[in-house]
Amino acid sequence: MPDPSADVPLDTTKLQAALVRLLRPMVRLLVRRGITFPALCEVLRELYVNVAEHDFALPGKEQTDSRVSLLTGIHRKEVRRLRGAGAPVSVVPASLSRTSRILARWLADRSTTDAAGHPLPLPRVAPAGQPSFEALVESVTRDLRPRAVLDEWIDKRLAVLDAADVVTLLERAYVPAGGDDQQLYYFGRNLHDHVAAAVANVSADAPRFLERAVHYDGLSAGLAAELERRSRDLAMDALTAANRAAHDGCECDAGGGWRWNFGVYVFAEEVAPSDTPPAEPRPAEGPSAGAAA
Secondary structure, three states, X not given: OOOHHHOXXXXXXXXXXXXXXXXXXXXXXXXXXXXXXXXXXXXXXXXXXXXXXXXXXXXXXXXXXXXXXXXXXXXXHHHHHXXXXXXXXXXXOHHHHHHHHHHHHHHHOOOOEOOOOOEOOEEOOOXXXXXXXXXXXXXXXXXXOHHXXXXXXXXXXXXXXXXXXXXXXXXXXXXXXXXXXXXXXXXXXXXXXXXXXXXXXXXXXXXXXXXXXXXXXXXXXXXXXXHHHHHHHHHHHHHHHHHHHHHHHHOOOOOOXXXXXXXXXXXXXXXXXXXXXXXXXXXXXXXXXXXXX
């Protein structure tokens, strides 16, 4: 469990300033979706108690209401009411897990990709031992009929089936529809892992995780759009290569209790006039606070 006394001392004022910037888009989303400040306060109160109870227990000692109250600043009566809920668990939606695993295998297996790592069109069915969409699905799960999976993918515009009964993948990644359960799962998981990496870095003497960004200010709208397009291509190439490396490694891995996540993000926006930097583009290659070199 983390020991709060072992953390690297941080300037509280600077940390709060960073927190305001971090939370602004989140608050914008909450207001848009009708989650009010009192509702958020209740969520944070429960989370503070949960984190203090499960992540800051002293070795060999029972965690008490008084210590949780001391760590969180929440009254003991409220602590007593909120304790014992168990650590939060984020469950992967079944359809998302299935789709992601099949897609990842198609993009990683050398029998279903070309020399450059691009996914090959697959016959829907083929003789045993030959690559096919049916064999691909059955290599991941036998709980569903491959045809049912294909129909779902066609409906979601992930793949197409031509007149020759050949399946072609349309996307190199599964992007759930805006606001549905599957997208919200990744919203929580990916942001959690990014923030967790940054927190681990600012809390340690030496940053552990790679967490960097390349950013340029003072750009025209056209150049910003072109850089966004180009960075998407670079990001997908990196994700595809990482997926293949993980797939190859899993073939001979004994398995265990660890998980790994490799993610990228791209963002561009028009800056308000009062915040606009000098007109000349000013490159700055650098990380968020505490990122690894």
